[in-house]
Amino acid sequence: MFVQGSNLKGAIAEAKIAAAAIELGIPVLRPVAEHGRYDLVLEVAGDLLRVQCKWGSLYRENTVISISLRTSRLTPAGYVRTSYASHEIDAVAAYCGELDRCYLLPAHLVTDRSAIFLRLEPARNSQRACINLAGDYEFAGAVAQLEERRHGMAEAEGSSPSSSTPLESATVVGAHQFRNHFGYYMERAAVGEEILVTRRGRPTVRLAPAQEVLPLAA
Numbered sequence: 001m002f003v004q005g006s007n008l009k010g011a012i013a014e015a016k017i018a019a020a021a022i023e024l025g026i027p028v029l030r031p032v033a034e035h036g037r038y039d040l041v042l043e044v045a046g047d048l049l050r051v052q053c054k055w056g057s058l059y060r061e062n063t064v065i066s067i068s069l070r071t072s073r074l075t076p077a078g079y080v081r082t083s084y085a086s087h088e089i090d091a092v093a094a095y096c097g098e099l100d101r102c103y104l105l106p107a108h109l110v111t112d113r114s115a116i117f118l119r120l121e122p123a124r125n126s127q128r129a130c131i132n133l134a135g136d137y138e139f140a141g142a143v144a145q146l147e148e149r150r151h152g153m154a155e156a157e158g159s160s161p162s163s164s165t166p167l168e169s170a171t172v173v174g175a176h177q178f179r180n181h182f183g184y185y186m187e188r189a190a191v192g193e194e195i196l197v198t199r200r201g202r203p204t205v206r207l208a209p210a211q212e213v214l215p216l217a218a
Helices: 004-023 139-159 174-179 184-189
Strands: 039-043 047-059 064-068 071-075 077-084 090-097 101-106 115-119 169-172 196-199 202-207
Touching: 004 039, 004 090, 004 101, 004 139, 039 077, 039 139, 039 169, 064 090, 077 115, 101 139, 169 174, 169 184, 174 184, 184 202
Parallel strands: 047 090, 169 196
Antiparallel strands: 039 047, 047 064, 064 115, 071 077, 090 101, 196 202
16 A cells, blocks of 8 residues: 555554454544544443554565654644653554554553564564564454453452452553563563463463562572
């Protein structure tokens, strides 16, 4: 698909993403006023997600999808360029016209960044940490993971006292994504974030920062 003009690309991306959500039976809402920080609201597993829609372009011999996360607006002082903050959006959805595919990226991958890159092929050196594989974020699969996490959180909340399972403060991630991005989640846990790993929707492992350094055995 060859499309010129950023406004036209944005309109096509938003329409394609809305259609992909509707095909999955996801209710789609649009803000009444334009020029907000998100383009659509998707109702996934009972949660309302504020989604910014973006166009993705192929480069590096069609092996990588590049998605710009910068915004630009004209003010009396000139153009102001900013990135998205975690309190402004819940996800970014991207449409790659050259592949005719949609992708859904959670907020922790896209906030406070100028761009993100999705690899269509694994790295030649077999590196998996800190690499975003496009296949992990294809729209239908990403939505299914969100629904699985929501289901897993509900099961955990029902099976354990709230004092022993503080899920409201934990980041819930599927086992497949955790395995592929272990280094990334380990760094987040090291600075105080709690990571709850689910398998088939059921909580299995909790990753938390070490409270103390244990002495090495003699």
